[in-house]
Amino acid sequence: MSILILHILYVIAITAEAMTAALAAGRRSMDWIGVCLLGAVTALGGGSVRDVLLGHHPLVWVAHPVYLLLTAAAALATIAVARFMHRLRRMFLLLDAVGLVVFTVIGCTVATEMGMPVIVVIVAGMITGCLGGVLRDILCNDIPLLFRSELYASVSVVTGSLYVAGLSLDLPHDVVMFAAMTLGLAMRLLALRFNWNMPKFVYTQDLH
């Protein structure tokens, strides 16, 4: 049951990620293939990098290529509905936040099942949750937003840490998973609502 819910949330999240990536592609006037590629890479890239780094084969989209079709189709459909999407701005911010915590927990689960040490479990969650967006920004030739913006990576680290802490207390896996996701989601939404930011490090000298 809980696996089914997680799976449904995952499918909703990769669809939403692909759609917002399609808008980023549109802002750079990419062509339709570029839109599809950027959508699929953004939605599935975080999990792919995690699996490549951990040596966890096959990758999700290799085992389930339907996700490639789904994300590419969602990105393509975005071209038709883009003009209405600003009305759904809040919903997409919410779905993005859901995606962040769902991806994070799934990444933590994969690393836990591989018997990884806790720090690697948290990092695997962060890679899964955040790296799709980093790849999107690199392909769009931007400095990754992740590195300069509101509590995004931090939410992922907190979610992963809660997951790890819960499991180490021998609490039931599903309870831990949903508690971590709920608290992470709350933190993300509060950060958006009250505009919480990490302090920035500003350095102007040249070392070299």
Place this chain on the structure above:
Amino acid sequence: MSILILHILYVIAITAEAMTAALAAGRRSMDWIGVCLLGAVTALGGGSVRDVLLGHHPLVWVAHPVYLLLTAAAALATIAVARFMHRLRRMFLLLDAVGLVVFTVIGCTVATEMGMPVIVVIVAGMITGCLGGVLRDILCNDIPLLFRSELYASVSVVTGSLYVAGLSLDLPHDVVMFAAMTLGLAMRLLALRFNWNMPKFVYTQDLH
């Protein structure tokens, strides 16, 4: 015999890719080492990413390091002959198109031999055919041309789809391979000749 022809085409294609990448390096005033690196990464990068994503080891240049030397040497030699290369502009566009379909078919073959589902076979062909250029553009700090330009990725998808379709009809492998390459090449050359483009998606609003 057909394997030999494919192999010769592969060697010609990676040489041509390394040479055009060297010109891109020259446009950014890279030093000689940068020229060699960009040449090798562009020529061998697509296959490397495919193998890393599919968990297919050893990589081509790990098993055959002579390709590293060949592509680096071709890039270096380009420095000497660059002034004459604009006269060979048409030939290099042709070789680039040949490389696209050869790389695509090789990528499809690798995935087919690993028993991958058809969508993954097509994607593996596209990654092999197109990702070298994406890596080149990222290293040159450009938005990948692939995402905004003429039928390049599309040719790769069509070539891969023809290959997959042909095999599913139980046609002989070599016939399918060369038919897919020929039709893909024709499509690419027609796209260049008549300036065919994918429609672009232009979006100017900020969702966030």
Place this chain on the structure above:
Amino acid sequence: MSILILHILYVIAITAEAMTAALAAGRRSMDWIGVCLLGAVTALGGGSVRDVLLGHHPLVWVAHPVYLLLTAAAALATIAVARFMHRLRRMFLLLDAVGLVVFTVIGCTVATEMGMPVIVVIVAGMITGCLGGVLRDILCNDIPLLFRSELYASVSVVTGSLYVAGLSLDLPHDVVMFAAMTLGLAMRLLALRFNWNMPKFVYTQDLH
């Protein structure tokens, strides 16, 4: 004993790399999380790419996650001490040079132990030595310094070649290792002192 020295040099080097990466993050006003991420990616990225390309699992930081904490902490600590670091400019340039040769030799050792051919051994050394900085520059949205600057990659290639040549002469491994590192370090420091550069390739025509 020699393994211990190499290990100590490695820990010093990843710490120094993380700290200089943190300054690069500060120059782009990244937030604290961005600083930690850029520090860890720069310090551990070269070895990670090498291991992914060679199929050498687990990665260093997966087997020893303490390095993740060390590099992230070193990057974070840099925020506090940044104002004093320009006084230590020479020391950091020296540590960066030490890191280059230490990473290179470690990369060569890993590939040698996997039974790789000599060219792949040298390339594995270069990837380990240089790719952390390339990832840093891509994430900072710069053209990688490696491709346009003083003898950096060249030092790595020379160090790796000396290592391979020494082993092929059946000299004792530790002697070869420290001789290659010493000569590579000397070359790098001379290049910095006398401002040695690779010739650049400047090309202004458009092929396409």
